[in-house]
Amino acid sequence: MIATKPGASIKGGEFLIQDIPADSVFIPEEFGEEQRMVAATCEEFLNREVLPRMKELDEAKSYEPIVGLLNKAGELGLLATSIPEEYGGFGMNFNTSMLVTDKIGASGGFAVALSAHTGIGTLPILYYGNEEQKAKYLPKLATGEWKAAYCLTEPDSGSDANSGKTKAVLSADGKHYVLNGQKMWITNGGFADIYIVFAKIDNDKNLTAFIVERDFGGITMNEPEHKLGIKSSDTRQIFFNDCQVPVENLLYQREGGFKIAVNILNIGRIKLSAACIGGAKAVAAQAIQYAKERKQFGTAIASFGAIQHKIAEMAVKLFASESATYRAGQNIDDAIQALIAEGMPESEAKLKGVEQFAIECAILKVHGSEVLDYVVDEGVQIYGGMGYSADAPMERAYRDSRINRIFEGTNEINRLLTVDMILKRAMKGQLDILGPAMAVSKEIMSIPDFGAEEEEGLFIKEKKVIKNLKKAVLMTAGAAVQKFMMAFDKEQEIIMNLADMLIEVYAAESALLRVEKLIGIKGENAVAVQKEAALVYLHEAVEKVAWAGRQAITSFAEGDEQNVMLLGLKRFTKIDPYNLKEARRRIAHAALEAGGYPF
Amino acid sequence: MKILVCISVVPDTTAKISFTDGDTKFNKAGVQFIAGPYDDYALSRAVELKEQSGGTVTVLNVGDADAEPIIRKALAVGADDAIRVNAEPTDAYFVAEQIAAIARQENYDLILMGRESIDFNGGQVHGIVGELLGIASFSPVMKLDIDGTTARFAREIEGGKESLEASLPLVLGCQEPIAEWKIPNMRGIMTARTKPLKVVEPVGHDSLTQVTQFELPPAKGAVKMIPAEDAGQLITLLRTEAKVL
Ligand SMILES: Cc1cc2nc3c(=O)[nH]c(=O)nc-3n(C[C@H](O)[C@H](O)[C@H](O)COP(=O)(O)OP(=O)(O)OC[C@H]3O[C@@H](n4cnc5c(N)ncnc54)[C@H](O)[C@@H]3O)c2cc1C
Numbered sequence: 029m030i031a032t033k034p035g036a037s038i039k040g041g042e043f044l045i046q047d048i049p050a051d052s053v054f055i056p057e058e059f060g061e062e063q064r065m066v067a068a069t070c071e072e073f074l075n076r077e078v079l080p081r082m083k084e085l086d087e088a089k090s091y092e093p094i095v096g097l098l099n100k101a102g103e104l105g106l107l108a109t110s111i112p113e114e115y116g117g118f119g120m121n122f123n124t125s126m127l128v129t130d131k132i133g134a135s136g137g138f139a140v141a142l143s144a145h146t147g148i149g150t151l152p153i154l155y156y157g158n159e160e161q162k163a164k165y166l167p168k169l170a171t172g173e174w175k176a177a178y179c180l181t182e183p184d185s186g187s188d189a190n191s192g193k194t195k196a197v198l199s200a201d202g203k204h205y206v207l208n209g210q211k212m213w214i215t216n217g218g219f220a221d222i223y224i225v226f227a228k229i230d231n232d233k234n235l236t237a238f239i240v241e242r243d244f245g246g247i248t249m250n251e252p253e254h255k256l257g258i259k260s261s262d263t264r265q266i267f268f269n270d271c272q273v274p275v276e277n278l279l280y281q282r283e284g285g286f287k288i289a290v291n292i293l294n295i296g297r298i299k300l301s302a303a304c305i306g307g308a309k310a311v312a313a314q315a316i317q318y319a320k321e322r323k324q325f326g327t328a329i330a331s332f333g334a335i336q337h338k339i340a341e342m343a344v345k346l347f348a349s350e351s352a353t354y355r356a357g358q359n360i361d362d363a364i365q366a367l368i369a370e371g372m373p374e375s376e377a378k379l380k381g382v383e384q385f386a387i388e389c390a391i392l393k394v395h396g397s398e399v400l401d402y403v404v405d406e407g408v409q410i411y412g413g414m415g416y417s418a419d420a421p422m423e424r425a426y427r428d429s430r431i432n433r434i435f436e437g438t439n440e441i442n443r444l445l446t447v448d449m450i451l452k453r454a455m456k457g458q459l460d461i462l463g464p465a466m467a468v469s470k471e472i473m474s475i476p477d478f479g480a481e482e483e484e485g486l487f488i489k490e491k492k493v494i495k496n497l498k499k500a501v502l503m504t505a506g507a508a509v510q511k512f513m514m515a516f517d518k519e520q521e522i523i524m525n526l527a528d529m530l531i532e533v534y535a536a537e538s539a540l541l542r543v544e545k546l547i548g549i550k551g552e553n554a555v556a557v558q559k560e561a562a563l564v565y566l567h568e569a570v571e572k573v574a575w576a577g578r579q580a581i582t583s584f585a586e587g588d589e590q591n592v593m594l595l596g597l598k599r600f601t602k603i604d605p606y607n608l609k610e611a612r613r614r615i616a617h618a619a620l621e622a623g624g625y626p627f
Numbered sequence: 628m629k630i631l632v633c634i635s636v637v638p639d640t641t642a643k644i645s646f647t648d649g650d651t652k653f654n655k656a657g658v659q660f661i662a663g664p665y666d667d668y669a670l671s672r673a674v675e676l677k678e679q680s681g682g683t684v685t686v687l688n689v690g691d692a693d694a695e696p697i698i699r700k701a702l703a704v705g706a707d708d709a710i711r712v713n714a715e716p717t718d719a720y721f722v723a724e725q726i727a728a729i730a731r732q733e734n735y736d737l738i739l740m741g742r743e744s745i746d747f748n749g750g751q752v753h754g755i756v757g758e759l760l761g762i763a764s765f766s767p768v769m770k771l772d773i774d775g776t777t778a779r780f781a782r783e784i785e786g787g788k789e790s791l792e793a794s795l796p797l798v799l800g801c802q803e804p805i806a807e808w809k810i811p812n813m814r815g816i817m818t819a820r821t822k823p824l825k826v827v828e829p830v831g832h833d834s835l836t837q838v839t840q841f842e843l844p845p846a847k848g849a850v851k852m853i854p855a856e857d858a859g860q861l862i863t864l865l866r867t868e869a870k871v872l
Binding site: 061062064065066068069072073076103104105106108109118120 | 696699700703808810811812813814816817819820
């Protein structure tokens with residue numbers, strides 16, 4: 029039922045129904061010299077200019093320090109990596125811009141300010157602007173001479189983004205749209221020169237986007253919000269009172285705003301995952317260092333198994349997140365190249381390429397932000413009382429992390445979207461999950477094939493486990509959809525279970541594929557610890573899939589049907605026992621030896 | 628103006644140091660290498676001088692192919708081209724001979740390098756190069772301006788600072804704050820790949836010195852705190868435990 033397909037032609041969501049060959053996935057070890065140099069510049073910039081000032085930035089009463097740092101990042105070209113050369117940028121590919129996001133991710137509020145500018149602030153113009161708009165705005169945004177903000181959220185319109193009340197009315201002379209309304213939670217709001225504002229023209233059902241210059245007038249704002257974390261980023265309510273926007277500043281098309289918002293968010297989601305990787309690596313390194321230095325009961329706390337467990341788990345989760353994020357990043361790059369080869373204009377190809385992998389983007393957003401939250405939480409724990417002190421770095425990291433589960437679509441919204449997009453694509457015939465789901469439902473009615481031939485080869489058993497986990501998802505999703513039909517979307521708890529299963533499958537598979545590819549390049553001995561990490565992750569994923577599957581099945585199936593499905597689930601979540609304690613100890617030792625994330 | 632900047636490739640300052648071959652060779656396994664930080668300052672000043680008054684900056688490294696990413700980083704910072712002398716940099720004389728051989732062909736107005744490399748910290752190469760070329764050399768130079776064919780520069784000396792003037796050509800060993808620290812920007816990185824990196828074979832002698840043995844300093848012991856009121860105990864401990872008095 030699960031066919032093998034070469035990587036370049038893999039479509040978004042197809043991981044659920046395909047066997048993915050290891051040589052088709054990109055792994056971060058494959059970044060080239062130039063990309064490493066770009067990464068090194070980011071690290072050097074952070075180490076010299078930003079990280080030594082984190083406490084000062086967190087406590088700053090003005091946005092001046094952040095603006096100063098954005099200007100410095102602009103001088104280095106870090107605001108222009110995704111912008112094509114003809115607009116003053118460097119036209120780097122998608123995965124390189126992900127690498128930049130990853131490296132900058134360690135800088136909390138500064139990272140948020142930077143990515144609000146380069147991402148949601150700049151990309152709407154880059155991807156949806158007409159020639160004049162791009163020529164006028166992109167060069168200034170590329171250098172950071174002008175800073176950008178993105179105004180979608182309103183007091184009464186958050187997750188339900190298309191419900192905004194901000195209005196745009198054409199002036200009597202037809203030269204301006206007059207904007208009125210209130211926006212909330214606007215990152216970079218206080219100092220931006222350009223605002224991408226979403227509003228409804230007259231009584232339109234859907235949003236329209238506008239490029240609004242600060243100097244158009246009619247813009248006022250509140251003081252910065254008092255936030256839990258990322259305090260150095262400037263977040264405000266913005267009011268538009270008869271703000272006069274020239275008609276030529278309408279972006280894309282009337283009622284095209286929601287589409288812009290959705291597509292730009294896809295990019296934001298996968299990049300958020302990259303940023304979380306960078307953040308988590310920095311926190312893990314600090315926690316590991318502290319564990320080596322802090323002595324209790326006459327020995328470094330790093331020697332305690334309980335602490336080693338935490339260190340290993342940090343590394344394992346990060347390894348999976350990193351593997352999945354850059355794998356999807358490359359899928360997007362490949363899709364973009366394929367579309368360009370078919371003759372699609374570059375900016376459209378970029379959007380479509382990302383859109384094809386919108387399912388993976390949502391999965392990664394949730395996974396990345398939850399890995400970071402795990403890492404900061406255990407980071408605080410490793411620091412003990414000092415973890416609770418505002419004079420040590422963990423307290424700030426803990427606060428800074430939390431926003432990632434909220435913005436770019438809350439993790440609930442992204443879980444809903446993950447499942448919803450898969451079903452929609454199935455319904456449209458773009459993703460053939462029906463056939464494989466039917467095959468699985470037949471399989472669980474048949475007698476298990478105990479005498480299956482023992483195949484030989486690297487990770488044969490583990491790949492079978494992955495294949496079975498996919499079957500567990502297909503079985504559960506198929507039955508649930510059949511049961512509830514049109515009312516399925518009212519069963520959010522089940523959808524959350526299914527999303528959790530999908531997320532775990534994607535992450536576990538990515539980690540395993542990375543190690544398989546690495547073994548092919550470096551040999552098994554050189555990557556023994558990476559192998560342990562992939563195996564630990566796989567075992568944990570199996571437990572989570574089994575748990576979520578059981579939650580789902582027992583909530584909608586009864587009697588014989590329930591029994592058959594639970595037996596099927598058991599069959600699909602079987603894995604040979606493995607000494608995870610020893611595996612985690614080996615990973616922890618590698619991390620302690622390396623003084624940080626060891627991979 | 629033609630400037631040559633010589634860069635050494637050295638272990639990162641956080642690298643764990645160990646030896647192989649019966650403690651006669653530095654163990655490179657698992658070590659991250661960087662350009663010598665003093666050399667980086669020399670390069671940064673060269674790039675600044677070029678930006679102010681034109682000219683060319685060539686970087687030179689004596690080392691094997693593993694050094695090339697570090698050489699390209701120097702190109703990304705702003706050098707125009709690079710030369711790698713394909714040889715292990717075994718000692719100061721050998722390296723200086725390679726630099727001098729290239730300098731003889733190219734007539735540089737300025738040859739800049741760090742005051743010393745941070746691996747073996749010999750601090751001799753600039754002096755030997757000056758001697759081999761028959762031109763003046765100074766180190767450590769902390770400030771440098773060029774006015775036509777005259778260099779005005781400041782040098783750190785015992786307990787003070789010395790301001791000097793000399794005619795080009797010159798060899799200078801540099802240190803901070805001679806220039807602003809430069810991080811390669813995106814444009815530099817993108818253009819580095821198009822800049823020429825020439826590989827040449829070494830000339831002259833093998834090294835004049837041979838290492839018979841390296842030794843690590845003894846590991847740091849635990850710190851003992853002595854309460855202020857027992858200060859007298861310090862003398863006893865320095866005599867009996869630390870055995871330094
Ligand atoms: C620091 C910060 C910076 C931000 N920056 C920007 C910015 O630059 N530009 C911008 O436009 N916005 C920005 N936002 C807004 C952010 O995107 C929203 O806060 C987010 O989308 C959630 O909307 P909300 O706050 O209205 O929460 P709500 O939508 O009210 O959600 C509350 C809770 O209900 C859940 N929920 C909502 N709908 C559903 C549903 N259908 N099913 C199940 N659960 C649901 C949510 O998951 C959440 O747990 C920022 C927010 C913060 C805090």
